Amino acid sequence: MTTASPLLQVRGLQVAYGTPAAPVPVVRGVSFDLGREKVAVVGESGSGKTTVGRALLQLLPRQARVTADLLQFDGIDLRTASERDMAALRGRRMSMIMQDPKYSLNPVMNIGRQIGEAVQRGQRLSRAECSARVEALLQRVHIREPARVAALYPHEVSGGMGQRVMIAMMLAQRPQLLIADEPTSALDVAVREEVLGLLDELVAEEGLALLFISHDLNLVRRFCDRVLVMYAGRVVETLAAADLAQARHPYTQGLMAALPSLRHRRAVLPVLQRDAAWSAE
Amino acid sequence: MSAMLSVQGLQLAFGEGREAHTVLHDVSFEVARGEAFGLVGESGSGKTSILRCLAGQYRHWQGQVSIDGQPYDGARSPAHARRAQMVFQDPYGSLHPRHTVRTALAEPLRVQGLDRIDERIDEALQQVGLPLAFRFRYPHQISGGQRQRVAIARALILRPPLLLLDEPTSALDVSVQAEVLNLLADLRAQHGLTYVLVSHDLGVVAHLCDRLAVMQRGRILETLSRDALCAGKAAHDYTRSLVAAADEAA
Numbered sequence: 001m002t003t004a005s006p007l008l009q010v011r012g013l014q015v016a017y018g019t020p021a022a023p024v025p026v027v028r029g030v031s032f033d034l035g036r037e038k039v040a041v042v043g044e045s046g047s048g049k050t051t052v053g054r055a056l057l058q059l060l061p062r063q064a065r066v067t068a069d070l071l072q073f074d075g076i077d078l079r080t081a082s083e084r085d086m087a088a089l090r091g092r093r094m095s096m097i098m099q100d101p102k103y104s105l106n107p108v109m110n111i112g113r114q115i116g117e118a119v120q121r122g123q124r125l126s127r128a129e130c131s132a133r134v135e136a137l138l139q140r141v142h143i144r145e146p147a148r149v150a151a152l153y154p155h156e157v158s159g160g161m162g163q164r165v166m167i168a169m170m171l172a173q174r175p176q177l178l179i180a181d182e183p184t185s186a187l188d189v190a191v192r193e194e195v196l197g198l199l200d201e202l203v204a205e206e207g208l209a210l211l212f213i214s215h216d217l218n219l220v221r222r223f224c225d226r227v228l229v230m231y232a233g234r235v236v237e238t239l240a241a242a243d244l245a246q247a248r249h250p251y252t253q254g255l256m257a258a259l260p261s262l263r264h265r266r267a268v269l270p271v272l273q274r275d276a277a278w279s280a281e
Numbered sequence: 282m283s284a285m286l287s288v289q290g291l292q293l294a295f296g297e298g299r300e301a302h303t304v305l306h307d308v309s310f311e312v313a314r315g316e317a318f319g320l321v322g323e324s325g326s327g328k329t330s331i332l333r334c335l336a337g338q339y340r341h342w343q344g345q346v347s348i349d350g351q352p353y354d355g356a357r358s359p360a361h362a363r364r365a366q367m368v369f370q371d372p373y374g375s376l377h378p379r380h381t382v383r384t385a386l387a388e389p390l391r392v393q394g395l396d397r398i399d400e401r402i403d404e405a406l407q408q409v410g411l412p413l414a415f416r417f418r419y420p421h422q423i424s425g426g427q428r429q430r431v432a433i434a435r436a437l438i439l440r441p442p443l444l445l446l447d448e449p450t451s452a453l454d455v456s457v458q459a460e461v462l463n464l465l466a467d468l469r470a471q472h473g474l475t476y477v478l479v480s481h482d483l484g485v486v487a488h489l490c491d492r493l494a495v496m497q498r499g500r501i502l503e504t505l506s507r508d509a510l511c512a513g514k515a516a517h518d519y520t521r522s523l524v525a526a527a528d529e530a531a
Contacts, residue, residue, distance in 0.1 A: 044454040045425075159324075188323035188481070189526045215454060218527075258459035260488035262511050262527055268463055269488070272456035 005072075007209045008034040008056070008177060012069035015051050015060065015233075023065070027051050028233040034177070038203055038210045040220040040241065042255075043230035049213045052230075053179040056211075057096055058086050074176065092122065095175040099182040101162030105154040111138075111165050112150030118172035137168040141198055160191030167198060174206070181213045196223055217244065217255060229255075232279035251278050283350045285443055285475040286312040286335070291344035293330055304330050305342070306499045314442070317469060317476040319486035321523065322496030328479045330499075332445045335477070336367040349442055359393055366436035370448035372428030376420040382406075382431050383416035389439050405434040409464060426457035430464065437468070446478045450485060462488060483527035487511060495520045 011031045018024035027048045032039070041049040054060050056071075056078070071078040073094065081089070098104050106114055115134045119125065125133065131150070138146035141164040154162060163183060170178065180199065184192040200223070202208050214220050220227055221244045229237040229252045237249040247253050254272035293305040305327045312318040320328040334342045337357035346353045348364050369375040376385055386402045395401065406413055409430040420428055429449060436444055449465070450458040466489060468474060480486050486493050487507050494504045495517065502517045515521050 044456060189523060190323065193526070217455070255455055258455045260459075260462065260482075260484040262484055262487050262524065265488070265511070268466070269459035271460050271463065 005075075006033040006035040007074055008211075009070055009072045010034075010056070010068065011071075012067075013052065013055060013071065014065075014067045015048070015055050016065045017063060020065075026233050027055065030228075030230070030233075030235050032228055032235065032238065034209050034211060036203070036207050036209050037226065038200075038212055038224040040212045040214055040224040040227045041230060042214055042217060042220055042227060044215065044255075047230040048233040049230050050181055053096065053181055053211060053213050056179060057090055057094055058083075059090075059096070091118070091170075091175070092173040093175055094177040094179070095170040095173070096179040096181065097163070097166045097170060097183050100186045101159065101166050102154065104166055105162060107154050110151055110153050111157070115150070115165070115169050115172060118169045121173065133172075137171055138165075140171060141165070141168045142194070143168075158191070159187050160194060163187065163191075163195050164198065167195075167202075171202070171206075175208070177209045177211070178202075179211045179213070182215070183212075184219070185214070185216070192219075217259060220244075234279065236278060249278075250275065283314075284311040284347075285314040285316070285349060286318075286477065287345070287347045288331070288335075289345040291331065291334060291342055291346065293327075293334060293339060293342040304499050305334075308344075308499075308501055310494055310501065310504060312475055312477060315469075315473045315475055316492065317478060317490040319490035319493030320477065320479045320496060321481065321483060321486050321493055323481070325498075326496040327499040328496050329447055332367060332447050332477065332479055335365060336445055337361060362389065362441070363393070363439050364441055365443040365445060366439065366441045367445040367447060368429070368432050368436050368449050371452050372425055372432050373420070373452070375432055376428055378420055380419075381416065382411075382418050382420075382423075385431065386416070386435055386438055389435065393439060401438060405438045408437060408468065409434045424457075426453055426460060429453060429461055433461075433464065433468070437472075440472075442473075443475045443477070446476055448480055449478070451480070451482070458485070465489060483510075483523055495523070 013027055013030040014025065015027035016023040016025045030052055041052060043049045055066050060066065068079055112131060112134050115137055116130050119130055119133050134150055135146035138149055143149050143161065143164060184195050187195060199210065203210050212224055221241050224241045227239055227241050227244060228235045229249065231251050237247060237252050239247060244256060247256060257270040258272055260269060289309045291305055291308040294301045294303040296302050308331060320331060322328050333339045335346065337355060340355040342355060353361065383402060386405055387398050390398045390401055402416060403413055406415060411427060411430050415423065450461050453461060462485065469476060478486060478489055487510060490507060492504065492506050493510065494501045496502065497519055502519060505515060510524065513524065515524060
């Protein structure tokens with residue numbers, strides 16, 4: 001691994017659907033670097049933030065056309081990586097967790113076996129070794145009774161516990177990059193804090209690079225290091241999370257102003273006035 | 282003047298005998314005419330269950346409820362539909378995919394045997410700021426925010442004094458949320474409506490509501506005014522933790 005270049009480098013990422021003659025672009029030239037840090041991608045629905053995350057893992061449907069000037073993960077050129085190369089990277093070195101664990105977990109397999117599958121990938125362990133490793137992983141994500149939880153099925157656990165199970169499954173391998181797509185949007189405030197605390201700990205202790213896709217500006221401001229603001233398939237502004245209140249781009253300013261706040265009550269919330277120039281630049 | 286909504290000792294359970302699981306324990310609150318009242322709490326705390334009891338979706342509750350001075354027994358009747366209407370969280374799920382906006386808005390009018398259907402639909406669309414041509418659209422032909430406007434128009438078309446709002450902006454982007462919140466505030470001011478708003482977002486509740494109740498495990502922990510909430514005068518630790526989580530914006 002080269003020490004100078006960041007773990008993930010993205011330059012001029014484009015994703016389009018439709019035919020080559022009549023393309024429908026959804027991501028239009030996105031560039032960023034990601035090191036061992038927490039970087040957020042924010043924007044409204046349809047801005048292309050999820051598509052960026054999925055394009056990195058090549059999880060988009062076949063009809064999506066993905067091009068980039070540079071798409072490099074730890075020195076590997078993802079543009080030319082074969083499906084076999086990607087299969088070796090996905091899950092092992094680059095991982096993804098999604099919004100709702102209810103849809104990501106297999107409903108007819110207990111949690112221990114699902115994590116066990118991830119553990120057995122790439123190494124053969126005896127049954128006892130495997131279940132010991134599963135319990136260690138569940139403990140790692142702060143589940144108090146790992147043996148009991150391993151025997152449960154996904155419908156028997158809460159949303160917050162399901163999300164921790166997803167994180168445990170991801171940790172079964174030793175990924176360097178985690179793409180988290182709205183990982184806490186389906187969770188209550190208290191549970192959300194636990195999951196965020198866990199992600200924070202993993203970034204600090206395991207040296208994970210985290211790409212955090214979210215629509216929640218308040219959360220991102222508090223949790224992440226840097227923020228990419230997307231509008232209509234482009235990054236319109238990149239800034240330190242702490243500087244969100246001093247955003248320069250009118251779109252980011254508009255989003256911040258539209259948030260109802262406990263401290264500053266306003267009779268009428270300012271409504272975002274969209275400018276055609278934002279998507280044309 | 283009597284309260285628009287009075288709820289006393291509301292109790293709701295599912296299952297029977299030893300299997301019975303009580304989801305609302307002795308819930309009581311009153312909402313004055315023209316007031317906006319918020320219900321906050323985590324999922325499973327019972328806030329939506331309260332709305333469902335009031336809307337007639339659950340009938341097996343116990344307690345005394347009166348709406349607009351009339352005792353309410355849980356039945357869904359044309360008279361109840363004219364007193365209280367509900368707006369749901371998900372505008373994708375609450376509109377029939379094969380009904381045009383006009384069909385959706387005409388249905389309650391037809392059930393009530395009202396006349397001037399097209400005129401009333403025009404009025405309702407104008408109220409929520411949608412172009413009149415939208416009446417011919419299907420739900421998939423309009424955006425999420427526009428759908429929620431249609432859902433609000435449908436709730437208002439019978440001119441009920443009480444609106445039950447269940448997370449009306451949670452499925453919307455912040456920019457669209459601001460538009461819908463402004464619309465709800467305007468409609469309340471213009472027509473003197475009374476709201477009961479359920480939301481997990483304290484910012485939304487504080488923006489729209491004069492008073493709120495904080496719920497946990499089927500009980501109301503405390504009822505307080507918005508000003509007390511914003512001034513950090515909540516009595517319960519749980520409420521203070523909600524405020525702390527929402528206050529990062531400041």
